[in-house]
Amino acid sequence: MPLSKRVTSLDVAKKAGVSRTTVSFVLNKVPGVSISAVTRNRVLKVARDLNYHPNEAGLRLASGKSRTVGLILYQSPEQVFADALLPQVILGVEQAAIQHGFHVLLKAVEPKDPTGYARLIGENHVDGILLSGPRRDDREIIRLHREGVPIMLMGQLPNTDIPFADIDATAGAALAVNHLIECGHRRIALITNAPLSYTSARQRRAGYLKALKHAKLPAERTLVKEGAYTPSSGFEAMTALLALSARQRPSAVFVASDVVAVGAMLAIKSAGLRIPQDIALVGFDDIPLAEYFDPPLTTIRLPAYGLGWAAAERLIRLIRGEGLDQHDLLMNSEIIVRTSTQKS
Amino acid sequence: MPLSKRVTSLDVAKKAGVSRTTVSFVLNKVPGVSISAVTRNRVLKVARDLNYHPNEAGLRLASGKSRTVGLILYQSPEQVFADALLPQVILGVEQAAIQHGFHVLLKAVEPKDPTGYARLIGENHVDGILLSGPRRDDREIIRLHREGVPIMLMGQLPNTDIPFADIDATAGAALAVNHLIECGHRRIALITNAPLSYTSARQRRAGYLKALKHAKLPAERTLVKEGAYTPSSGFEAMTALLALSARQRPSAVFVASDVVAVGAMLAIKSAGLRIPQDIALVGFDDIPLAEYFDPPLTTIRLPAYGLGWAAAERLIRLIRGEGLDQHDLLMNSEIIVRTSTQKS
DNA sequence: TACTGGTACTAACACGTGTTAGTAAACAGG
DNA sequence: CCTGTTTACTAACACGTGTTAGTACCAGTA
Numbered sequence A, B: 001m002p003l004s005k006r007v008t009s010l011d012v013a014k015k016a017g018v019s020r021t022t023v024s025f026v027l028n029k030v031p032g033v034s035i036s037a038v039t040r041n042r043v044l045k046v047a048r049d050l051n052y053h054p055n056e057a058g059l060r061l062a063s064g065k066s067r068t069v070g071l072i073l074y075q076s077p078e079q080v081f082a083d084a085l086l087p088q089v090i091l092g093v094e095q096a097a098i099q100h101g102f103h104v105l106l107k108a109v110e111p112k113d114p115t116g117y118a119r120l121i122g123e124n125h126v127d128g129i130l131l132s133g134p135r136r137d138d139r140e141i142i143r144l145h146r147e148g149v150p151i152m153l154m155g156q157l158p159n160t161d162i163p164f165a166d167i168d169a170t171a172g173a174a175l176a177v178n179h180l181i182e183c184g185h186r187r188i189a190l191i192t193n194a195p196l197s198y199t200s201a202r203q204r205r206a207g208y209l210k211a212l213k214h215a216k217l218p219a220e221r222t223l224v225k226e227g228a229y230t231p232s233s234g235f236e237a238m239t240a241l242l243a244l245s246a247r248q249r250p251s252a253v254f255v256a257s258d259v260v261a262v263g264a265m266l267a268i269k270s271a272g273l274r275i276p277q278d279i280a281l282v283g284f285d286d287i288p289l290a291e292y293f294d295p296p297l298t299t300i301r302l303p304a305y306g307l308g309w310a311a312a313e314r315l316i317r318l319i320r321g322e323g324l325d326q327h328d329l330l331m332n333s334e335i336i337v338r339t340s341t342q343k344s
Numbered sequence C: 001t002a003c004t005g006g007t008a009c010t011a012a013c014a015c016g017t018g019t020t021a022g023t024a025a026a027c028a029g030g
Numbered sequence D: 001c002c003t004g005t006t007t008a009c010t011a012a013c014a015c016g017t018g019t020t021a022g023t024a025c026c027a028g029t030a
Helices: A011-017 A021-028 A037-050 A058-061 A076-080 A086-099 A118-122 A139-146 A171-181 A200-213 A230-241 A258-270 A304-320 B009-016 B022-028 B039-050 B056-063 B077-082 B085-100 B118-122 B138-148 B169-182 B198-212 B230-241 B258-270 B303-320
Strands: A068-073 A101-107 A128-132 A151-155 A164-167 A188-193 A252-255 A280-284 A299-301 A329-331 A335-337 B068-073 B105-109 B128-132 B151-154 B163-166 B188-189 B252-255 B280-282 B299-301 B329-331 B334-338
Touching: A011 A037, A021 A139, A058 B022, A068 A151, A068 A164, A068 A304, A076 B085, A086 A101, A086 A118, A086 A304, A086 A335, A086 B077, A086 B085, A086 B105, A101 B039, A101 B163, A101 B334, A118 A139, A128 A139, A128 A171, A128 A304, A139 A188, A139 B151, A151 A304, A151 B198, A151 B299, A164 A304, A164 B077, A164 B163, A171 A200, A171 A280, A171 A299, A171 A335, A188 A230, A188 A258, A188 B138, A230 A252, A230 A258, A280 B151, A304 A329, A304 B056, B009 B022, B009 B039, B056 B151, B068 B085, B068 B188, B068 B303, B085 B105, B128 B303, B138 B151, B151 B303, B163 B299, B163 B303, B169 B188, B169 B198, B169 B280, B188 B198, B188 B258, B230 B258, B252 B258, B258 B280, B303 B329
Parallel strands: A068 A101, A068 A128, A128 A151, A151 A164, A164 A329, A188 A252, A252 A280, B068 B105, B068 B128, B128 B151, B151 B163, B163 B329, B188 B252, B252 B280
Antiparallel strands: A101 B105, A299 A335, B299 B334
């Protein structure tokens, strides 16, 4: 029974003996209209007594706004599973949205099956889009942006002017490699977090190369191996590095993902080598378990929660038509030094 | 400009030279009404040409349905951060929802700040609620259920008849302990995944006790320690176990969470003991990294993705008024035997 | 010819809200 | 006493859809 009888503003109006318009004025505190204190209090009381909540659909229809952001996860299931920081990002998005009175609609999109998330906009389902893991071959997002739809990327899309919030992965990677250089290493290898066709992998490699160049160390192609999200890819990449001749073999490796680094560590230990005495290791991400690896992993800590928070907050600004103080946001990371680089 | 001009069904009707009603009949394939093939094709073509998508708000208002499920994460931020399986669960929910034409609205609720997710129902924002991590002190959910709101729990709520989908954690825990018994262990300790005030912790302990009883082994209070989501809690709990006298000290430990187990492993190794030779270890969850712990962790694999999928699918059944084949769903887990229990 | 019944539509209402334009009463100023 | 202004409201429209009741037409039948 209670399900069939939804309380509407008309019910409130009737019971309070006023018009529906007055109810709307009171509850929305519309500026510029005067309502007597007696009436206002009566309406408020009745609304509370009846447990009135404005119907979302009616509200959207009348206002044309949905006060909802679409959080699009443009990632394959394997990526999602392996992404240990995803919960933090999502939570950051959620809490920023709540703070601004917005809701979050979650949508996972598989790259191979680009079922248009654009429909969410066309259907007026969301006011703006937060796109995690943008792809270069995604024409849809560019079209939407050109049409004036509020969009915020988490990650970057080269050759577009779509605003984004992202970790400054290049700087973070440089931090990692600089640390290794300061530890005295000269032959430093790189295992990427993902295939180099991904922007995130490119950025981290750029930081690696930058740090080497700054220290006037040569960059050798043989010292760069591709990982792909998983520990096993790290195992293989490291195995390949260990197969190099004694002269070519690196004394330290920057693995651009903690998860991939786990596999690399296993390869090193399986080969009977010690970390950091024989090979030092720096990871990237500072996932919650990195501190408990054996040995504890020196790594780059990313503000995952903060990234989600900032991205959502900036998107909501766009939706509201407020300007952004800066078009793009690059967040700083910090290095967390642990045993995997400290010859204690 | 394109933003200001949304295409409505009236636009389609005008351009096709028919009434709006006809457009609705054609696009919704309403049974029992006859439309000539010529007209139908004309309408379909125009709709495609204009890139028409029905406005979500109008649709909701007219139909009274939102075709959206609310995924409520009733967990503290620390829990969310530590939950390595959460992405899998969320993805399962998402994909089941998509498959049935539903959307997912995500809402994180902090236990200490019970800002009513019930409003989502009152506002007609969602058709049903998927509650992850239900709490005993949550009066709201019981009220909603009594009012006939479709609800599905992920986890269980004793003393209520709210339908749920959950892992059979008791059976899973028994699996773990049985394995240790089969390996010849007689003194088996338990480190819980969470404080015992949590249902999930209770269930896992129940499986532990059941397995001991079945093997006619005594259950000793001194061998049960509480963990709390984090590796550090596992470290402390294990340290306490190691402090027991040589006679009391366990030869094997069931840690009811892989994440907590990481801390326990560190404590064991720090004490100069070996796994599994001195102390064998079984975890719970089979998080993606468990395979890469040192040593690889024997653990209980949970169908996290499947749980999310099944829970969403069952909720949608409830929303549609279809019955459930069974009121509750308990999903099976399996044991994954690795080195932490195999004296190889 | 008149009636029946099916085909192919359309007019009009309902859903619940925000908002603009307008009105009656009270009040203030001359 | 009349006029203009403020106060405190309300009637009516708009938003975009689904749906019920009804209409015009035509073919077939008695």
